Amino acid sequence: MVQKATLWKVSTIVLGIGLLSVLMYGCPSQTDMLDSGDAASRVYVAPGEYDEYYTFMSGGYSGQLSVWGLPSGRMFRNIPVFSQDPESGYGYSEETKPLLMTSYGFIPWDDSHHPDFSHTDGMPDGRWMFINANNTPRVARIDLTSFETVETLELPNTGGNHASSFVTENTEYVIGATRFSIPYDMDEDVPIDSYKENFDGSLSFIAVDPETGEMSMDFQILMPPYHYDLGRAGKGISADWVFFTTYNTEQAHTLLEINASEFDKDYVVAVNWKKARDYVREGRAQTVPANYYHNLKDKESTIAVSTVHDEVLLLDPKDAPDMIYFLPTPKSPHGVDIDPTGEYIVAGGKLATVIPVHSFSSMLEAIENEAFEEVINGIPVLEYESTIAGEVKNPGLGPLHTEFDGDGNAYTSVYISSEIVKWSLDTFEVTDRIDSYYSIGHLMITGGDTPNPDRKYMIGLTKTARDRFLPTGPKQLHPAQLYDISGENMELLLDFPTIGEPHYAQAIRADKIRDNIKQIYDLDDNHHPRAVKRTRDARVERDGDVVRVYMTNMRSHFTPDNIEGIRVGDEVHFHLTNIEQDWDMVHGFAIKGSNNAEVLIAPGETKTIVWHPERTGIFPFYCTAFCSALHQEMQGYVRVSAADSDVPLTWKTGEE
Amino acid sequence: MKKAILLIITLLFLAACGNGDETADDAEDPGSGELTDFELEHGIGPIDEPLEVGDINLDRARAGAEYFDSRCASCHRMEQRFVGPPLGNITENRSHEFVINFILNPEEMTQKHPVGQALLQEYLTTMPYQNVTEAQAFEILDFLRHYADTGEDLRD
Numbered sequence: 001m002v003q004k005a006t007l008w009k010v011s012t013i014v015l016g017i018g019l020l021s022v023l024m025y026g027c028p029s030q031t032d033m034l035d036s037g038d039a040a041s042r043v044y045v046a047p048g049e050y051d052e053y054y055t056f057m058s059g060g061y062s063g064q065l066s067v068w069g070l071p072s073g074r075m076f077r078n079i080p081v082f083s084q085d086p087e088s089g090y091g092y093s094e095e096t097k098p099l100l101m102t103s104y105g106f107i108p109w110d111d112s113h114h115p116d117f118s119h120t121d122g123m124p125d126g127r128w129m130f131i132n133a134n135n136t137p138r139v140a141r142i143d144l145t146s147f148e149t150v151e152t153l154e155l156p157n158t159g160g161n162h163a164s165s166f167v168t169e170n171t172e173y174v175i176g177a178t179r180f181s182i183p184y185d186m187d188e189d190v191p192i193d194s195y196k197e198n199f200d201g202s203l204s205f206i207a208v209d210p211e212t213g214e215m216s217m218d219f220q221i222l223m224p225p226y227h228y229d230l231g232r233a234g235k236g237i238s239a240d241w242v243f244f245t246t247y248n249t250e251q252a253h254t255l256l257e258i259n260a261s262e263f264d265k266d267y268v269v270a271v272n273w274k275k276a277r278d279y280v281r282e283g284r285a286q287t288v289p290a291n292y293y294h295n296l297k298d299k300e301s302t303i304a305v306s307t308v309h310d311e312v313l314l315l316d317p318k319d320a321p322d323m324i325y326f327l328p329t330p331k332s333p334h335g336v337d338i339d340p341t342g343e344y345i346v347a348g349g350k351l352a353t354v355i356p357v358h359s360f361s362s363m364l365e366a367i368e369n370e371a372f373e374e375v376i377n378g379i380p381v382l383e384y385e386s387t388i389a390g391e392v393k394n395p396g397l398g399p400l401h402t403e404f405d406g407d408g409n410a411y412t413s414v415y416i417s418s419e420i421v422k423w424s425l426d427t428f429e430v431t432d433r434i435d436s437y438y439s440i441g442h443l444m445i446t447g448g449d450t451p452n453p454d455r456k457y458m459i460g461l462t463k464t465a466r467d468r469f470l471p472t473g474p475k476q477l478h479p480a481q482l483y484d485i486s487g488e489n490m491e492l493l494l495d496f497p498t499i500g501e502p503h504y505a506q507a508i509r510a511d512k513i514r515d516n517i518k519q520i521y522d523l524d525d526n527h528h529p530r531a532v533k534r535t536r537d538a539r540v541e542r543d544g545d546v547v548r549v550y551m552t553n554m555r556s557h558f559t560p561d562n563i564e565g566i567r568v569g570d571e572v573h574f575h576l577t578n579i580e581q582d583w584d585m586v587h588g589f590a591i592k593g594s595n596n597a598e599v600l601i602a603p604g605e606t607k608t609i610v611w612h613p614e615r616t617g618i619f620p621f622y623c624t625a626f627c628s629a630l631h632q633e634m635q636g637y638v639r640v641s642a643a644d645s646d647v648p649l650t651w652k653t654g655e656e
Numbered sequence: 657m658k659k660a661i662l663l664i665i666t667l668l669f670l671a672a673c674g675n676g677d678e679t680a681d682d683a684e685d686p687g688s689g690e691l692t693d694f695e696l697e698h699g700i701g702p703i704d705e706p707l708e709v710g711d712i713n714l715d716r717a718r719a720g721a722e723y724f725d726s727r728c729a730s731c732h733r734m735e736q737r738f739v740g741p742p743l744g745n746i747t748e749n750r751s752h753e754f755v756i757n758f759i760l761n762p763e764e765m766t767q768k769h770p771v772g773q774a775l776l777q778e779y780l781t782t783m784p785y786q787n788v789t790e791a792q793a794f795e796i797l798d799f800l801r802h803y804a805d806t807g808e809d810l811r812d
Contacts, residue, residue: 523726535730554730555784579730581787630781
């Protein structure tokens with residue numbers, strides 16, 4: 001009893017002091033909480049509040065592009081790009097299937113690595129996002145008003161488009177390159193061990209229409225059969241140039257793990273794209289055979305249309321002097337990153353013991369002085385000492401990628417020692433290091449690849465989670481770590497699992513996108529040839545074995561919802577128009593036994609899904625997206641009769 | 657007694673450091689929304705004073721027929737109950753202001769207005785806003801007025 005009384009006294013005193021201090025000094029301010037290292041408060045975005053940044057992470061082997069908020073780490077959307085998405089019907093609906101067409105036919109999957117925004121004056125302008133497909137080489141464009149993939153372009157004569165998609169200062173070009181050299185003429189049938197004679201590399205320059213964003217394969221450059229790994233566009237003083245890393249200058253074609261790691265140095269490739277473009281315009285490129293698809297969502301009909309091209313312009317460096325140079329770089333470099341001024345070219349030698357930093361202005365001088373070691377296929381190799389501005393010593397094991405904060409600091413991801421090192425662009429000395437969890441690939445700073453970074457957040461994209469989250473078996477999602485880089489030392493704020501395998505990411509201030517978001521598709525602007533904008537026009541038509549159901553969706557019924565006269569063996573097209581005009585009122589459609597996905601239809605949009613009924617019976621269909629209190633009632637029936645049946649084609653909704 | 661003192665001190669402490677940055681989305685007390693006489697008669701929405709709509713303009717009514725067809729007809733018939741109530745006599749049973757407010761602000765009307773609440777209870781489906789502008793709503797109004805006056809459905 002005595003003890004209890006004492007406890008009360010102590011508690012009363014403590015609380016009294018607390019109250020007193022609050023009265024005397026006020027409440028703890030937000031700044032005080034930050035200073036005290038309260039990481040939770042720095043990533044907390046209150047319910048109903050918005051994040052400061054949109055972040056787009058590539059999906060890697062999911063073939064998609066996921067969209068997240070910073071600093072909360074909340075996921076907003078997963079945009080299907082190179083992979084079919086049964087959730088939305090992307091790649092299953094007739095409108096979107098053409099986007100996955102290639103010269104190899106319909107491809108339901110790819111590996112998406114590097115997203116890059118469209119740029120105006122080097123800054124992301126929030127109009128489009130580009131992303132590469134690594135396996136069957138392509139580049140896609142995503143419209144950032146609707147977060148939809150609207151275009152894909154295949155890269156001809158290319159093996160593994162990894163050094164892509166990187167976008168020049170004013171979105172003149174999106175670049176691509178051969179990661180795995182192959183014979184330039186892709187159909188050529190040669191022995192693999194004739195690599196040195198028959199294999200080639202190629203660099204691709206995809207022009208972008210400044211108004212519509214539409215891509216076209218402007219020209220390619222023929223390269224020695226090295227592996228072209230990553231790329232970057234220059235900026236500021238180097239804006240007319242793009243840069244690539246190479247590995248396998250050894251030209252190995254088997255056991256590359258050993259055979260492509262022999263040389264002390266490979267190269268950074270510097271290409272003056274303006275000069276290359278001029279040469280092409282002057283007619284120095286040859287027109288060579290090619291075979292590639294260009295798929296574009298038509299603005300009017302909203303149906304993607306494929307166009308096949310059979311030639312491409314090819315520029316040989318032997319015919320185009322002073323356009324392209326090799327900068328020797330230790331050792332099998334991976335990332336090549338350009339600082340905000342455009343002066344420093346930082347290469348991450350993944351097997352090197354230093355981070356080499358080339359100077360762009362020294363490179364120009366070396367070119368002027370013709371400080372060449374040799375010339376390979378018309379491409380001068382500059383002397384290492386002539387371009388190198390410094391080497392960062394002790395960067396850890398396996399430096400890969402570098403981003404910048406705009407205050408003279410660089411941050412490099414280091415894979416083997418699993419850390420991020422911060423170093424000075426002035427002294428080239430390491431000033432800070434922090435662990436990553438675990439085995440980091442790319443890193444991304446908010447605006448860290450632009451001329452004007454926001455020194456706020458850094459994301460580390462790591463390859464293994466191991467013990468970081470509640471375990472989910474032998475396979476776990478790839479994590480991302482969020483760091484605060486506003487202070488002298490990097491601070492870990494958060495780690496969270498991601499989707500697929502994000503290789504690289506891009507961030508943009510939220511208002512650059514948020515204010516332009518489309519909320520509905522205006523029915524008056526729906527020019528889909530099979531749209532039904534008025535319920536009274538809903539109908540079913542037969543043409544031989546092809547039956548077209550023109551159907552409207554509205555909370556909470558389909559029109560028509562009773563259909564008879566369908567026969568086994570028919571090809572039934574459901575053309576679904578969501579006639580809602582209310583933000584986020586999505587309807588879905590699925591029918592029993594369909595060997596196809598569902599399809600989601602946004603307000604005001606028309607989508608088509610094809611069904612091949614193979615048995616007689618009554619087939620229910622229903623709305624898959626919970627749309628209202630009477631969503632369960634949003635359903636209908638199709639009666640399927642025998643192939644030779646004479647049940648007449650009828651349809652209705654509501655009338656008995 | 658000691659407990660009471662402790663409680664008071666604790667409350668003072670908490671009150672002194674209450675959450676200062678409340679956000680705008682703090683839910684409104686549903687009971688506090690007393691409707692004005694105007695709102696009770698003419699509905700809640702952008703029309704908050706009596707209208708002088710004048711005679712029916714046939715051009716406007718025809719334009720309204722188009723919009724009615726694409727934005728309303730999926731759920732409304734003129735003479736029969738369908739997903740929503742029949743609208744053949746709506747302009748005689750309700751004020752013009754009420755009809756416009758219902759078209760432009762259906763969500764609030766079905767949640768806060770006694771007539772809207774009763775309709776929702778009866779029909780169970782919330783009427784959606786169909787991205788109709790105020791000018792288009794007036795056209796739909798004339799289409800409905802013309803039908804009520806003459807029995808002629810301008811969509812036919």
